[in-house]
Amino acid sequence: MKFLIQIRSDSELIGYEAIALGFTLASFDHQVQFYFTDGSHLVLNDPQSRIYGMIQSLDLYDLPKAWADFAPDIRLDDVIGDVVVPTDAVCSTDFDSVLVF
Structure with a gap:
């Protein structure tokens, strides 16, 4: 299946659970695409958060770069910028399931 x-959320725990779920699904050969929006930039950009480290592991799971849709004034850390691609629109019908955290 293909999951978006x-x-x-700006909660580290919620973000951690979402990424852990995605990694688990990828381990079972599902296609997973992460999409960061709204307040998630707060934990994504924090080098002390688990999400900061986890998102850098996408290539270990053969996952594509994560997508991000934040306000233009929000800048991501250079390390995170290497694994996150800005996007304007996402077509949820391209996925079998959309999970929102």
Whole structure:
């Protein structure tokens, strides 16, 4: 199956659970795409958060770069910028399931 995992929350625990779920699904040969929006930039950009480290492991699971849709004034850390691609629109019908956290 093809999953879109949208992470909107600024909670580290919620983001951690969402990414862990995505990694688990990828381990069972599902296609997973992470999509960061809204307040998730707060934990995504924090080098002390688990999400900061986890998102750098996408290539270990053969996952594509994560997508991000934040306000233009929000800048991501250079390390995170290497694994996150800005996007304007996502077509949820391209996925079998959309999970929102």
